[in-house]
Amino acid sequence: MTSVSYFRTLILGTCNMLHKGPRPLVLCGPSGSGKSTLIKKLFEEFPDTFGYSVSHTTRSPREGEENGKHYHFTTKDKMQKQIEQNEFLETAVYSGNxxxxSKRAVEDVQEAGKICVLDVDVQGIKQIKQSSLDPFYIFIKxxxxxxxxxxxxxxxxxTEDTLQRRLAVARTEIEYGEKPGNFDIVIENDNFSKAYEELKKFVISNLKQGETVTS
Ligand SMILES: Nc1ncnc2c1ncn2[C@@H]1O[C@H](COP(=O)(O)OP(=O)(O)OP(=O)(O)O)[C@@H](O)[C@H]1O
Structure with a gap:
């Protein structure tokens, strides 16, 4: 069996046995480290296997953005209430928005039988670690x-200003990412194909392990 067909079979098997989706993948890394590019490739290669959780935001929709698809567009009051009711895994404020x-957004992906992929910053990682999500933590360096x-x-x-800010944040994020125990794997994205293969190998081997344990 090729690794691709094995991968597909494996995930279906895991879902049936556990009656819930397999463990989500949380990718973290400085802005520009290549998270979106790696996730895009994973989704292209395995379109039926992975699903992205739809985030909430209080910012206004941009042209072409659909509610429930690109974001769940909401209000500050509504989101604040949901946070108080512990409905969110992680939240952040950027430019006043x-x-x-939400936990529901992850469950929606899991109930569709897919592996949920999240792309969060270090602040989000710290919050998720306090939750019961129990994902695989992947740092892209x-x-x-x-x-x-x-x-x-x-x-x-x-802009020059946002670039300098992103680089300053990147230094502290890399320090956090490299600290032993903070992530299950640190992938250096020097050569893209190599980094992608490493990500794929990690995901496949961890799902294999899950299958061995539960079968
Ligand atoms: N290994 C690589 N070699 C050269 N360029 C790369 C490599 N990986 C990604 N890139 C390029 O670097 C840029 C940043 O990548 P990407 O947008 O995926 O980063 P990101 O971590 O998702 O950033 P953000 O958090 O800001 O969304 C993109 O233009 C991408 O094409």
Whole structure:
């Protein structure tokens, strides 16, 4: 059996045995480290296997964004109430807007029989560690701050100001990411194909382990 077909079979088996979705994957890493690119490739290769949890936000929808698909658009009052009722795994504030991942959003993916993938910052990781989610924690590390700067400049999404802020945050995030025990695996994204293969191998081998334990 090829690794791809084994992977598909394996996940279905795990779902049936545990009566709930397999453990989610939480990816973390500095802005520009390559999380979105790695996740995109994983979704392209295994379109039926992984699902992204839909985050909540209090910001206004941008053109083309659909409620429930790109985000769950909500109000500050409503989101605050839900946070008080412990309905969120993690929340953060960026540019005055609230963002967060609800427990329901993860369950929706799991109930569809998929592995839930989350992309969160270090603050989110610390909050998720206080929850009962029990995911695999994956840190994506850039080869160096200089290379990170190069990639962020090439991406052309940042102003000089946001770039400098992202680089400053990146230093503390890398320190947290490299601290033993904080993550199940640290993947250095120097060569993209190599980093992707490492991610895939980690996911497959951990699901294999789960199957051995439960069968
Ligand atoms: N191994 C690599 N070598 C060269 N460029 C890469 C590599 N991996 C990713 N990139 C490029 O680096 C840029 C940043 O990657 P990406 O947008 O995936 O980062 P991110 O961690 O998701 O950032 P953010 O948290 O800001 O969304 C992109 O333009 C991507 O194409």
């Amino acid at each position: 609230m963002y967060g991942t 850039p080869p160096s701050i200089e290379e990170l700067e190069k990639r962020l400049r090439a991406r052309k999404t940042e």
